[in-house]
Amino acid sequence: SKMTVGQWLDIWLETYLSNVRPYTVLNYTQHINNHIKPTFGKVKLDKLNTHMIQQFYNDLGTAHENKPGLSPKTIKCIHGIFHKALQQAIEIGYLRSNPTTACKLPKVERKEVKSLDNEAIQSFIKAIRGHRFEVIFLVTLCTGLRRGEVCGLTWDSIDLERGTIHVNKQLQQVPGQSGNFRLTPTKNGKSRTITVASFVVDALRQHKVRQTEARLKAGPNWQDEGFVFTDEVGHRLSPNTVYHNYKRIVASIGLPKARLHDLRHTFATVSLHAGDDIKTVQENLGHATAAFTLATYAHVTEEMKQDSANRMDQFIKGVFGA
Structure with missing residues (x-):
């Protein structure tokens, strides 16, 4: 084909991604425009080869002057997009083989999961008492919601009578537009319903009363957008504002x-230690599979196995009088 890589990527984005979520298409477009097109945009599609693409991936991970290289995870994401686009070109006859297939990608290291221990949890709860974001931090800690999910909560997703939260959206930054956020589907595109502790329901009830008082005080200035967590005039909270307030609080207690994501890990860790089965934890967190949850919290399950062995040891000793 005499078509260039840039021309094909434009066609692919416009024609072959109709069943992909709009936010995903935006993400693909950003990676293509920022990384793939500047290097391969004018190259003829049938002139692509594995060697040049491998050099491209290697270069993406290399620091240039004051600019650090991209993370292995980001490079893997760019590779996934490039591979998928070229695979489509094969299916319609523009290419015979996919030159990205044989490329070697940098290893993605799984980051160590960190959660708050019991002492830190107590200090944190004490520190947020009376803070204007007390309830949003409490909900995050006790539900494991992601930052965008908790900031995107609306009252029509909360059933105070049943004590449930229906998580079906998140507040996400528009790619390339700092400070501009909009509601999008959840990370895996699926909704989930979480049953929360009664004291969290009570906190949300009290929060709703205070919000009603704020609405009356603001009068015509109130922006009724339906969000659970808002500023003084009803406008949704910026996830960045929530994050910066959290950082100040944890710094004040020596952490x-x-x-902020550690609160999500804390919820998962506490749930597992409390005896929740892995499937329940997976569904509450909104992970795609239980296998992913197991892999993420392998250290917790290993601790639980050791605790189980210790209990069995004590039981056997009790039975045999050892």
Whole structure:
């Protein structure tokens, strides 16, 4: 084919991704425009080869002057997009083979999962008491919602009578537009319903009363967007604002390196230690598979296996009087 890579990628984005979520298409477009097109945009599609693509991936991971290289995870994502686009070109006869298939990708290291221990949880709950974001932090800690999911919660997703939260969307930054957020589907595109502890329901009830008072105080200035967590005039909270407030709080209790996402890991860890089965934890967290949940929290399950062995040891000793 005399078609260039850039021309084919434009056709692919416009024609062959109709069944893909809009946010995913935006993500694909950003990676194509920022990385693939600048290097291969003018190259003829049938002149692509594995060697040049491998050099491209290697270069993406290399630091240039003051600019660090891309992470292995990002390179893997770019490779996935490129591979998928070229695979489509094969299916319609523009290419005979996919030159990305034989490329070697940098190993993606699984980051160590960190969660708050019991002492840190107690200190954190004490520190947020009375803070204007107390309830949003409490909900995050006790449900494992992602930052975008908790910031995107609307009252029509919460059933205070049944004590459930229906998670079907998230507040995400528009790619390439810093500070501009919009509601999109959840990370895996699926909704889930979480049953929450009664004290979380009570906290949400009280929060709704305070929000009603704020609405009356704001009068015509109130922006009724339906969000659970808002500023003084009803506008949704920026996930960045929530994050920065969290960082100040954890720094004040001696945990400056704690991330907001650690609250999600804490929920999962506490759930597993409390005896929740892995399928329940997976569904509450919104993971695609239980295998992913098991892999992510392998250290917790290993601890639980050891605890189980210790209990069995004590039982046997009790039975045999050892």
